[in-house]
Amino acid sequence: MPGPSADLLKLDRQVCFALAVAARNVIALYRPLLEPMGLTHPQYLVMLALWERAPRSLTELSGVLALDPGTLSPLLKRLEAAGYVTRRRTPGDERTLAVELTEAGRALRAEAERIPPAIIERLGMPLEDLEHLREVLDTVIAATKNAPARRQSA
Numbered sequence: 001m002p003g004p005s006a007d008l009l010k011l012d013r014q015v016c017f018a019l020a021v022a023a024r025n026v027i028a029l030y031r032p033l034l035e036p037m038g039l040t041h042p043q044y045l046v047m048l049a050l051w052e053r054a055p056r057s058l059t060e061l062s063g064v065l066a067l068d069p070g071t072l073s074p075l076l077k078r079l080e081a082a083g084y085v086t087r088r089r090t091p092g093d094e095r096t097l098a099v100e101l102t103e104a105g106r107a108l109r110a111e112a113e114r115i116p117p118a119i120i121e122r123l124g125m126p127l128e129d130l131e132h133l134r135e136v137l138d139t140v141i142a143a144t145k146n147a148p149a150r151r152q153s154a
Contacts, residue, residue, distance in 0.1 A: 019140075029122045033115050037108060038082055042067075042075055044112070047084065051109050055100040057090070084108060 011017055027041050034044050049064050050056060058076070062069045076099060079085045084105035090096040120127060 015140075026119075026123075029119055030115070033118055037111055040075075043079055044115075046072070046075055046079060047105065047108065047112065050085065050099065050101050050105065051112075055098045058087075058097040058099060061099060079105075 007013070030041050030044065034041060037044075039047065045065055046061065049061055056064070058069055058072065061067075061076075062072050065072065067075075076085060076087055080087055083102055086100050086102055087097055088100070090098050120130065123130065
């Protein structure tokens, strides 16, 4: 616990600030690697989820990516326009939208395999440090899901 003279509102003490800057800077490292593939970083995340397992429903993708369906739908439309995925209603359940990789989308995986090593090289950090960071971030993500939503009364 910080001492009584510690300023809890100093910018460099804020977890939210460190996370925001780190996220922005790391995602910027991906941009030049993804541009030749015609992908944005959010689209790359969708493709990663589909390379793990496809087809997936819109609801399932939404959960895996922690994105609401309203945010995910335009990403999927652009990926479909690029020829990487197809979206279609599931036979027998018209409410379920299934997302499937096209042949071009499956082939893109081979090109994407160069991205993780390139990011590790650009960061210049030991792989063990990055794996530890990922574990800590997973803990933070879980903590945010379990944190009670509190409203301050005026």
